[in-house]
Amino acid sequence: MRRLRLGMVGGGHGAFIGAVHRYAARLDGEWELVAGALSSDPKRAAASASGLGIVPERSYADFRYMAQAEAMREDGIDAVAIVTPNHMHAGPAVAFLDAGIHVICDKPLAATAEDADAIADAVMRSGRHFVLTHNYTGYPMIRQAREMVANGDLGALRVVQVEYAQDWLTETLSTKQADWRTDPERSGAGGCVGDIGTHAFNLATFVTGAAPESLSAELNTFVAGRRVDDDVQVRLRYKTGARGSLWASQVAVGNENGLRLRVYGDRAGIEWSQETPNSLAFTVFGEPRRILTRAGAGVTSSANVTARTPAGHPEGYLEAFATIYSDAAKLIRAGASNGTRQVPIPSIEDGLAGMRFIASCLRSSMGNGVWVDLGSAAR
Amino acid sequence: MRRLRLGMVGGGHGAFIGAVHRYAARLDGEWELVAGALSSDPKRAAASASGLGIVPERSYADFRYMAQAEAMREDGIDAVAIVTPNHMHAGPAVAFLDAGIHVICDKPLAATAEDADAIADAVMRSGRHFVLTHNYTGYPMIRQAREMVANGDLGALRVVQVEYAQDWLTETLSTKQADWRTDPERSGAGGCVGDIGTHAFNLATFVTGAAPESLSAELNTFVAGRRVDDDVQVRLRYKTGARGSLWASQVAVGNENGLRLRVYGDRAGIEWSQETPNSLAFTVFGEPRRILTRAGAGVTSSANVTARTPAGHPEGYLEAFATIYSDAAKLIRAGASNGTRQVPIPSIEDGLAGMRFIASCLRSSMGNGVWVDLGSAAR
Amino acid sequence: MRRLRLGMVGGGHGAFIGAVHRYAARLDGEWELVAGALSSDPKRAAASASGLGIVPERSYADFRYMAQAEAMREDGIDAVAIVTPNHMHAGPAVAFLDAGIHVICDKPLAATAEDADAIADAVMRSGRHFVLTHNYTGYPMIRQAREMVANGDLGALRVVQVEYAQDWLTETLSTKQADWRTDPERSGAGGCVGDIGTHAFNLATFVTGAAPESLSAELNTFVAGRRVDDDVQVRLRYKTGARGSLWASQVAVGNENGLRLRVYGDRAGIEWSQETPNSLAFTVFGEPRRILTRAGAGVTSSANVTARTPAGHPEGYLEAFATIYSDAAKLIRAGASNGTRQVPIPSIEDGLAGMRFIASCLRSSMGNGVWVDLGSAAR
Amino acid sequence: MRRLRLGMVGGGHGAFIGAVHRYAARLDGEWELVAGALSSDPKRAAASASGLGIVPERSYADFRYMAQAEAMREDGIDAVAIVTPNHMHAGPAVAFLDAGIHVICDKPLAATAEDADAIADAVMRSGRHFVLTHNYTGYPMIRQAREMVANGDLGALRVVQVEYAQDWLTETLSTKQADWRTDPERSGAGGCVGDIGTHAFNLATFVTGAAPESLSAELNTFVAGRRVDDDVQVRLRYKTGARGSLWASQVAVGNENGLRLRVYGDRAGIEWSQETPNSLAFTVFGEPRRILTRAGAGVTSSANVTARTPAGHPEGYLEAFATIYSDAAKLIRAGASNGTRQVPIPSIEDGLAGMRFIASCLRSSMGNGVWVDLGSAAR
Known part of the structure; x- marks a missing residue:
């Protein structure tokens, strides 16, 4: 069983939640980070990607281009993690969903109701999975x-x-x-x-x-x-x-x-x-x-x-977050259907x-x- | 310095808060319970009083009579503790205040606004101390x-x-x-x-x-x-x-x-x-x-x-309650003036x-x- | 049921454990402090006694004299609390036991084995109760x-x-x-x-x-x-x-x-x-x-x-200590026999x-x- | 900077500490598990390896053969994790050290003094790093x-x-x-x-x-x-x-x-x-x-x-364990010298x-x- 391939939008140097998502994705061995638009600044994006083992050709400066490029690769990403500030959720979420790529998105859903609607519409029309990282549920x-x-x-x-x-x-x-x-x-x-x-x-x-x-x-x-x-x-x-x-x-x-x-x-x-x-x-x-x-x-x-x-060997915040990622992996491995969730995932x-x-x-x-x-x- | 003499209204056998008031009054040695109308049932009142070391002649079946009798004694009580249910606060409070006896009353003040007003008026006209046992402040x-x-x-x-x-x-x-x-x-x-x-x-x-x-x-x-x-x-x-x-x-x-x-x-x-x-x-x-x-x-x-x-020798609920009683004793010993409280007492x-x-x-x-x-x- | 009469040896101004014994004796209303040799310094003893409501004639400067005097009074003390430093336990303990007065003594028993033996012998020959305030058992x-x-x-x-x-x-x-x-x-x-x-x-x-x-x-x-x-x-x-x-x-x-x-x-x-x-x-x-x-x-x-x-109304150190005192009162009220303890008292x-x-x-x-x-x- | 390549001896299905080592190795992204002798039973070893993404040719039934084979590969493992019961530490530890491969070994060091000496000798003569997972230090x-x-x-x-x-x-x-x-x-x-x-x-x-x-x-x-x-x-x-x-x-x-x-x-x-x-x-x-x-x-x-x-986002047992692994990675990346440890690693x-x-x-x-x-x- 291969690892699922993960892309990331946001999360370059200095970000907090991007690093958390990466710990979470790594812990259970279900995911491999292979692509990213880690920053809107191309140099910063490239530097961040390099430090994370992303090959240069899959470090993108533009999330729209990334969505299209990854969708066309045979080894394209299975899902993208969106870890940008709230006002930057909808753009990438819609782009990747429309490209047929599952989305794992930080919370809250969006900065505005319009953005939220746009994401919801894209989830509906794409049939892709959309996972919101309300990590405490993990x-x-x-x-x-x-x-x-x-x-x-x-x-x-x-x-x-x-x-x-x-x-x-x-x-x-x-x-x-x-x-x-x-x-x-x-x-x-x-x-x-x-x-x-x-x-x-x-x-x-x-x-x-x-x-x-x-x-x-x-x-x-x-x-x-x-x-x-x-x-x-x-x-x-x-x-x-x-x-x-x-x-x-x-x-x-x-x-x-x-x-x-x-x-x-x-x-x-x-x-x-x-x-x-x-x-x-x-x-x-x-x-x-x-x-x-x-x-x-x-x-x-x-x-x-x-x-x-x-028992007695404490798990913490990252383990709970990782459970969300592993549950997302289960969802995705279970097939394209969004309808029947077997795991209680946001x-x-x-x-x-x-x-x-x-x-x-x-x-x-x-x-x-x-x-x-x-x-x-x-x- | 003699102990202050305390009377009690309510607090007969089976009561909870009456016993608490008695523990509180005893702990610091400032008070001595010498009179009571512990129950409206004379037999019950007498039995309770006897167990508490109150001499028979100072066990009263009626709080109004008690207020008058104690006010007339040379060794009459300095204060009365009212530990009855809420609807029974105003009657005794007014009676004792009007008899010139300080009142220590359980909370809340009364069951109705009318009762509360009556007590407040009696405090005002009597110039006696009125202490409400919001004991947690102790x-x-x-x-x-x-x-x-x-x-x-x-x-x-x-x-x-x-x-x-x-x-x-x-x-x-x-x-x-x-x-x-x-x-x-x-x-x-x-x-x-x-x-x-x-x-x-x-x-x-x-x-x-x-x-x-x-x-x-x-x-x-x-x-x-x-x-x-x-x-x-x-x-x-x-x-x-x-x-x-x-x-x-x-x-x-x-x-x-x-x-x-x-x-x-x-x-x-x-x-x-x-x-x-x-x-x-x-x-x-x-x-x-x-x-x-x-x-x-x-x-x-x-x-x-x-x-x-x-430090490290824990004090508890009764000690906090006792502090209210001892603060009340300080108030009373300090003189009749209700005006200048030197202790933060409810x-x-x-x-x-x-x-x-x-x-x-x-x-x-x-x-x-x-x-x-x-x-x-x-x- | 009258309060038991308590004397105290040691516990004058500035003492720690003497005050604790007094709180403990007061809390449940079983005891009344009526006599004391609170200090070996007569002035200090008298001043301490006065502050505690002990009448002058029962404030003693010498514990041996106190033991004899109290034993002869009709309203003499039922028990004495010994709250002196360890090396001063045996003297008073033996004196009061031999005078037929029960002893409540702070721990440890004594400063030396000889002292301890002397106390044990006195307990044996007197048949009086000897209670050691291992208060944490309360x-x-x-x-x-x-x-x-x-x-x-x-x-x-x-x-x-x-x-x-x-x-x-x-x-x-x-x-x-x-x-x-x-x-x-x-x-x-x-x-x-x-x-x-x-x-x-x-x-x-x-x-x-x-x-x-x-x-x-x-x-x-x-x-x-x-x-x-x-x-x-x-x-x-x-x-x-x-x-x-x-x-x-x-x-x-x-x-x-x-x-x-x-x-x-x-x-x-x-x-x-x-x-x-x-x-x-x-x-x-x-x-x-x-x-x-x-x-x-x-x-x-x-x-x-x-x-x-x-439950939820915390009791503390003084309550536990008071339980030792109230258990001692039970022992004493139960009669002279030291043989059958019904309470687990040190x-x-x-x-x-x-x-x-x-x-x-x-x-x-x-x-x-x-x-x-x-x-x-x-x- | 490439991930370090990790092998594992022990840790097949049903093991407790082998899984812990793998979580620890994955969390910070410093390590990649690529080879293993996960069980002495070849079928069990192969099944465990497959589930962990180890390619069949690098799933070994014998740790001695694994040590030699990995030492000869250009992409051979950088270090091996030994997660067997105590009596099975010395054999693999010596074999891998002598093959020039760093060792991360579970505690205690060995079941016998002879085994412990053998490991110590091998560390000395090999100049390789030896890390003992006293994980609580992490x-x-x-x-x-x-x-x-x-x-x-x-x-x-x-x-x-x-x-x-x-x-x-x-x-x-x-x-x-x-x-x-x-x-x-x-x-x-x-x-x-x-x-x-x-x-x-x-x-x-x-x-x-x-x-x-x-x-x-x-x-x-x-x-x-x-x-x-x-x-x-x-x-x-x-x-x-x-x-x-x-x-x-x-x-x-x-x-x-x-x-x-x-x-x-x-x-x-x-x-x-x-x-x-x-x-x-x-x-x-x-x-x-x-x-x-x-x-x-x-x-x-x-x-x-x-x-x-x-702060407030709790880390737990696996994070502490992962720190040992990441510190080991630092040691190894710092060069072959065992002499100067810059990290306080067991x-x-x-x-x-x-x-x-x-x-x-x-x-x-x-x-x-x-x-x-x-x-x-x-x-």
Whole structure:
């Protein structure tokens, strides 16, 4: 079984998430990076490509040309990873999909609703796979949590508390990462809400299997001069009757990457924190709290499938990200059909839901917290 | 220096909070329980009193009679502790205040706005001290936190996240405690919001020194047949421009008494949890997280004043509660003047603020989360 | 039921453990401090007594006179608390026992084997109760652990790891506390091993119910000029075949009062830490770890008996200490017989075992870690 | 820069550590697995090789033939990974070294002193690199700890407590992993002491930079019928005057992979736990505890060099293992000289030290804990 061939758009020297995608693609040995348009600056693109073992002829300065060239090669790429800033997702995504090449795209889906629609249309007409790297869904204990909810271990869900607290934007910051993520032209109108709020929203949806139907939000900008929000307070109502909050912040001093999820049903509750991802607290009402551990006693099959090491040998962020890549490989190897997903991998639908989440938060916040229906929201 | 003489209304056999008040009164040796109307049932009152070392002649079946009798004794009580259900606060509070006796009253202040007003009026006209046992403010690390905020250690406050999660009302429950706390006739219209939401609200106010000015709330009742709320989601806006959330729940399975506070400023952040109350996480932006400990390195004076044991010898809930009692003793020993409090002890004002909080949450929730001004709210 | 009357020897202004004993005696309302020889300096004694509500005539400058005077009073003390430095335990203990007064004595039992023998003889001939305040045995989760071991929940014990790490003597220190605890004339030949090593030893014995039969020890003194050990490494062999280590240190920087116990059997294991005393980890082999909590789900009766507050309302060091005092009150109220203890309260036997532990550690260490039989050890 | 070519001996279907080595080799993109003698059973070897993308002609059934064949190829392997049981280390190691091929070998070095000597001799005469995968030294916070000790941040070291607690061998177990690890013919005379005790020993040595000079040990076998030790208690004396304990156990129920290190100097102390490897507690005497985090505030350069993700994005076991592989790649790329290591990577010397540790523990334990000099110990 050959390795799948991967191309990459973006991710040249100095990028953060591009390197993460490459670690993720390498870990399980399913992928081989063979082509790239790593930068719009040809020299920079070539230098980056060379350092990554991409042969010169497959280092492209233009993603459109790359899509066409790769589509025509017999050994062309199976999929492309798009790791550019948000406003640069749609262009390459559409180009590669239309060239018949599967797409693995960083989140959020796009900077604008128009871009998001363009990608969705291209997915539909191409029939190619589109994988959105909501990487936190790749954590074994998150899959365990999802399975437990689905199995009814928690009973009927009542309260869902999710939060994502960081502090890196506590002060005005000018770095490559900070610049585009706080620039509405590149990140989209949502700042914190788009960058990490969508992760929290996606995680809650993934685990509960229960899409929120409406929300009330307040977006704040605490750092003077910042053009996007840096703190987000949201209340969510789920179709099932569950209720909950989502808090995302980039100014919560002392938090590095504090994504945490708590779900309570009428029978049991679970609690999970991304910074110690190998355990999941599980409490049945009236019984002592149990600490479930990745690959440990009492965890069920699907979490173990994604575990690479025995219990007590911690897996981390890159392993969870790699699981997304390996799941994408399974999808692709399973055939062209997008219809029947056998792995719970974030898709175009999740991307569109994230766009609706961003738009709804912005609309609610401008309306002083008015409840906005997520289903009907313009993206 | 003699011990102060304490009376008690409520707190007979089987009560929870009455016993807590007695532990708190005894710990520091400032108080002596000498009189009580421990139950409205005379036999039960007498039996309870006897077990507590109260002489028969000072075991009363009627609090009104007790107030008058004690006021006339030369060795009459200095203060009375009111530990009855909420709807039974106002009667005894007014009676004892009007008899010139200081009052230590459990929270929330009252079951209704009318009752609250009656108590406030009696405080005003009597000039007696009124102490509300928002006991969590007695924790040394909470006082440390308050002092750090006041000192500007956190900079300008931005985000305040407070929560109080329990699970004891996950299912329909009929016990002495559960019965009155879920009965709007006795607890007031607020259930969870009054019982523990007010604690969370008070704690955030106490530490930040910044009264919230408006709120948007959603009150939920998840257990079928329950007549009051059992889960509360609130967004708060502070006068200083800070923003934050308050979540209180009695159905969050796996949480015993999870009161937690996180405060973030533009310079530093703090995090505290009631179930491990002897430490306080403190992070200055750009520096490693520091773990401050009760009576440990780096804590300032006021927290140490309330510490009875060296660092590493944990103090708990009863010690924090006892601090309220000892602070009350200081107040009383300092003289009759209610005006100048030298100790940060919860007062009638805190009680009224809690009533406004409950009323505002109810009003906002009925208005689908409309923002309600806390200042102007009818209590 | 009247309060028991307590006297105190030692514990004047500036003392640490005297105040702790007083908090402990007050908390449950079982005791009333009515007499004391709080200091050998009469003025200091009188001043301390006055602040504690002891009437002048019962403030004594001499413990021998106090013993006789109190024994003759109709309202004489029921028991005396001895809270002096180690070398001052035997004198008062013998005097009060011989006067027919029960003794509650701080640990370790004495500074020398001769003193220990003198106390033991006095206990024997007087028939009075002698309670040694190995206070950590009063923690509810320690009692829970003891009961679980006794019930066979852990199976046959294999490994017992106990440690007690502090850092307060990391540097040369001259305070009232440090001075006598590092002076072999006052503390006895053992420093760290006597002060906290005996606590660790006692805790392991208490929980496992399995007395160690031999040990190999290394005592170290890291701070130049110090005349006693400040770090102790011990290996223990239990009669049951279990094996384990004991580590005590006063120079482990970053540890405040880190007493921790881990016990592993062939069926399950438990782990407990004094600084977070309200929980106990319990893992049955092949099952997820469970977190048992004081007064919480799954804890058995004896732990609950000692719990004053509901689960999640943390009890601490003083509550555990108070349980020793209340258990002592039960003993005394139950009658004069020392024979049948219904409460698991540290006794003269525990004190003598601690003395043998200290002596054996010293002997082993001087013999380069030779194994020393605890049973036959000269104290 | 081409990828280095890796071969592997052992690691066929069902092996645990072979897969770990492959993840580690892949993660950073420095290595490509191109050849293997994955099993001594030719069919099994071929099947395993095929699944790993090794072309049939480079799947060998015999490691000796593989060494010669690869040495003769122009595109022959740069290094071989030896992932067989301990008794099968020496044969391949010598064969590949003598063929001029670098060796990356799993720990412990060998099953017998003779084997260890043979490997050491081959390293000497070949001049090739020999890397022992004491993988825990690859954790960023362990490198941080090592650097802090070396910088004098802790002052003069006093106490070193290291432990490695597991529970997987609590009962008699017959699996591929358990079988050879409890068979003295294959694992060597040490069971627990060799399998995980050597890791703990190596970690303490790596961080402190201070080789222990003597030890006193007790090895126990708790499971009936087991032919090797399953619990190890050791006291260590360091050349610098530091003292400490090492505990390793495979029967400590409730522990998955509990490798923990605590080091205390006269100025500060550090504490680390492998199951939450991204943080390191650091306490300067008299200051609050600081929590240093991987890639976070206050960590120094070398730890960041090995960090692949930002703070709060946890790295785990595989990343630490991968760092060993990438460091090996650096060594090899730096030239043939074994003399000047610029990276702190475990070597033949560490392997020999581990063998001396095992032998000394066995000898001490047979001598009832007699102190054994590590320097002079026969391996």
